[in-house]
Amino acid sequence: MEELSICWREIDNKEEVFDEIMITYGQELLHLVFSYVKNEAIAEELTQDIFVKVYYSLHKYKGKSSFRTWIWRIAINHCKDYLKSWYTKNVIKVNDEYLYGEDSRESIEQVIVQKEEEQLLVQAVMNLPVVYREIIFLFYFEELTMKEISSILRVNENTIKTRLRRAKHLLKEVGDEEKWKSD
Amino acid sequence: MEKRLKNLQPGLKKTYFDHLPFTAEHRKEIMKKIQIKNKEEEILLAALQLLHNRKTGFELTELLRARGFQKFENQEGFIYTFLHRLEQKNIIVSEWENNKIKYYQIDRKGKKLEKKLETEGGRSKNIRELIDWVYVNE
Numbered sequence: 001m002e003e004l005s006i007c008w009r010e011i012d013n014k015e016e017v018f019d020e021i022m023i024t025y026g027q028e029l030l031h032l033v034f035s036y037v038k039n040e041a042i043a044e045e046l047t048q049d050i051f052v053k054v055y056y057s058l059h060k061y062k063g064k065s066s067f068r069t070w071i072w073r074i075a076i077n078h079c080k081d082y083l084k085s086w087y088t089k090n091v092i093k094v095n096d097e098y099l100y101g102e103d104s105r106e107s108i109e110q111v112i113v114q115k116e117e118e119q120l121l122v123q124a125v126m127n128l129p130v131v132y133r134e135i136i137f138l139f140y141f142e143e144l145t146m147k148e149i150s151s152i153l154r155v156n157e158n159t160i161k162t163r164l165r166r167a168k169h170l171l172k173e174v175g176d177e178e179k180w181k182s183d
Numbered sequence: 184m185e186k187r188l189k190n191l192q193p194g195l196k197k198t199y200f201d202h203l204p205f206t207a208e209h210r211k212e213i214m215k216k217i218q219i220k221n222k223e224e225e226i227l228l229a230a231l232q233l234l235h236n237r238k239t240g241f242e243l244t245e246l247l248r249a250r251g252f253q254k255f256e257n258q259e260g261f262i263y264t265f266l267h268r269l270e271q272k273n274i275i276v277s278e279w280e281n282n283k284i285k286y287y288q289i290d291r292k293g294k295k296l297e298k299k300l301e302t303e304g305g306r307s308k309n310i311r312e313l314i315d316w317v318y319v320n321e
Contacts, residue, residue, distance in 0.1 A: 014251055018217075019210060026205035031195075034203055044209065051213045056225075059250050118194040121187055126199075140191040168184045175187075 008058045018055055025068070026051075028142070029075050035137040036079035038126055046082055050075045065151060072152050076134070083130065124174040132167035135160060217251075223314050224300060226252050230265075231297040234275055237288040240266055268317045269293070 011017055029050060034043040054074055061070055125136050138149045150157045226247060233246050240262045266287050269275045274293035278286050289297070299310060 008249075015214060019214070022205075022210045022213060026209060030203055030205045030209075031200055034199060040199075040203060043203065047205070048209065048213045048216055052216050055217050056251060117187065118190045119198060121190055122194040122198050125191060136188070136191070140188045141195055143192075168188070171188075172184050175184075 008061070018058075021054070021071075022051060025071055029071070031141075032072065032075055032137070033079055035126075035133065035141070036076070036083065036130065042082075046078060047075075050078050053078065069148065069152050073154075076152065080130070120175075121171075124171050127174070128167060128170060132163055132170060135163045136167050136171075139164060223318050224310070227314060227317065228297065228300040230269075231274070231289055231293055231300070234287055234289040234293070237278070237286040239284055239286060243287070265317060272313065272317075 008014075008017075026047070030043060030047045033046050033050070034040065037043050037046060054071055057074065061067065065073075125133060128136065134153070135149065138144045138152070139146075144152070146157050146160055149160050153160070229247055229250055229252060230243060233243060238246070243266075244262050266275065266277070270277055270287070272292070273290055274296055275287050276290045277288075280286060296310070296313075
């Protein structure tokens with residue numbers, strides 16, 4: 001992918017090459033986007049828009065960062081713009097149907113007591129504010145290094161570390177409230 | 184907490200991500216969106232951006248092609264109709280060099296149009312009409 005910057009202008013079969021890019025990065029981007037928007041249909045739509053954006057930005061990719069970093073940065077910015085938009089703040093309601101199944105109408109407390117810690121954790125992470133959720137997702141789900149996260153988010157490493165610590169603290173608080181077993 | 188967070192990956196995979204595959208259907212949908220987008224207003228905007236520095240029609244066609252816009256490739260000469268019409272609307276200006284090479288460059292009105300296209304796309308009626316007129320084939 002790193003050679004892409006040099007040859008994208010010259011490539012005649014752009015659509016084939018782009019299909020390869022989608023095959024390589026589609027699944028991870030869809031997950032990434034979902035971690036921001038927490039809604040399946042919206043995640044799918046935004047991922048499509050992100051790829052369209054990527055297609056028309058490929059000529060600008062200069063190989064300064066890894067291709068993956070570059071493409072993720074586009075995706076994350078797109079998600080954040082979306083979350084900031086008026087429409088999101090006022091219209092979209094996020095639901096939890098996929099965590100507990102569609103027929104679950106019990107109160108959150110009841111459900112949480114019944115579910116395993118794993119699901120509790122997922123729920124707690126997804127409920128974190130975006131600044132903390134993204135760090136947790138990138139570090140523990142995608143298993144990126146601090147350095148990579150810093151480069152993708154364009155935030156310095158110390159800030160990332162501070163946020164990660166804070167995020168874990170928040171999760172622990174939730175855990176205590178929900179009577180998790182102590183570590 | 185550290186130990187517990189090791190469960191995030193399997194946890195997410197079993198819950199949310201279980202319902203979230205990226206499929207061939209998605210890829211097809213994206214290609215369709217790209218093809219639709221690969222159209223008039225996008226090309227117009229790209230052309231305006233490129234014309235911040237003066238260019239010949241040939242150079243412009245090449246640069247648009249590099250960005251993935253292939254509209255002008257199959258219709259040779261159409262780029263000149265396109266540029267001529269933009270010039271008539273005072274969106275771009277042209278100058279001859281040594282009576283041989285004609286260069287095109289964006290004008291003040293073009294910069295305004297560019298801003299508008301960037302912020303709101305081709306949704307306004309005026310822009311829609313302009314685009315229709317600029318692209319009419321004859």
